[in-house]
Amino acid sequence: MQAPSTGRLSHASALAGAVGILVFANxxxxxxxxxxxxxxxxxxTGLLVLLLFRAGGDRADLGLARGSLGTGARWALALIGIVAAGYLCAAALPATRHLFEDTRNExxxxxxxxxxxxxxxxxxxVLLEEVAFRGVLYGLILRMRGPVPAIVWSSLLFGLWHILPSLDLASDKPALNSTFGGSxxxxxxxxxxxxxxxxxxxCLFCLLRRRSNSLLAPMGLHWATNSWGYVFGYLIGALTHG
Incomplete structure (x- = not known):
């Protein structure tokens, strides 16, 4: 690990600050x-990027180097199309159509x-989570420990990040409520x-970032899995209930 120059944050300090910002945001x-x-x-998101830059990071550490934007955009568009095709198949099959039901969207x-x-x-x-976990945290840990710890620790923190948002998931999703709800x-x-x-x-998002050398690839997949779910869920509801 490189010693910070005068006025520059150490990687460890920037990492601790980033985790603190994410706790507040959550x-x-x-x-x-x-x-x-x-x-x-x-x-x-802006504060996280500022921390990375104060610790000596740059656009490449963030996954947004100019030279990789085109490749990342192509990856993102391809992944968005693949997810849309997968969701279309799931929506068309009676066995999987019920998975789109969510009381939060009724x-x-x-x-x-x-x-x-x-x-x-x-x-x-998508902006906050990808910049935070596949950009800033991944970039800082990569500089400190290398690619495997960067993938493992940023992904573990990403999993913990979802504890609060999913507290009511068992009751909100009918497919889960019948098995897990109420206890x-x-x-x-x-x-x-x-x-x-x-x-x-x-881990998958990190590997996409590493393979494409761009944050745009996981951003595209992340957006597609979330947003197409809303779109297809709405369309199925509209067709089912008239």
Whole structure:
């Protein structure tokens, strides 16, 4: 690990600061003032990037080097298309169609679905989470320890990040509620499953960033898995209920 120059943060200090910012963002977005997520998410994203740069990082550490933007954009577009095709198949099959049901989205209008898919998800979720976990945390740990620890630790933190957002998941998703809803044990199992699943997803996102040399690739996949879910869920509901 390189010693910081005068006025520059050490990598360890920047990493601790980044974790602190993410703890604040998680509490703010899920408990304290969730309606302000379109403000808190970009502000926290900017602070995280500032920490990385203060620790000697650059655009390459963030995954947004100019030379890799084109490759990353092509990866992102391809992944968005693949996810859309997969969701279309799942929506067309009766055996998997019910997986799109979510009580949190009942009663949403088409305009609200568009707002969620093209504003709330990219700004409130994807921007912060990808810059934080596959950009700043990954970049700092990569400089300190190398690629494997960068993937493992950033992904583990990504899994823990999802504890608060998934507290009501067992009751919100009918597919889970029938098995896990209504009990403490069921909630714990869903929480554990969510942490493990999102940590595994974090590993995949890190590998995409590493393979494409760009943050745009995991950003594209992350947006697609979240936003297409809203879109297809809405379309299935509209077709089913007229």
């Amino acid at each position: 509490l703010a977005n899920n408990l304290w003032f969730p309606s302000w997520i379109l403000v808190t998410a970009p502000v926290c 009663g949403l209008t088409g305009a609200e679905v568009l707002l969620k898919s093209f504003v709330m998800v990219p700004v409130g979720t 403490v044990i069921g909630t714990v199992l869903v929480e554990l499953g969510t942490v493990l699943f999102t940590a595994a997803a974090g």
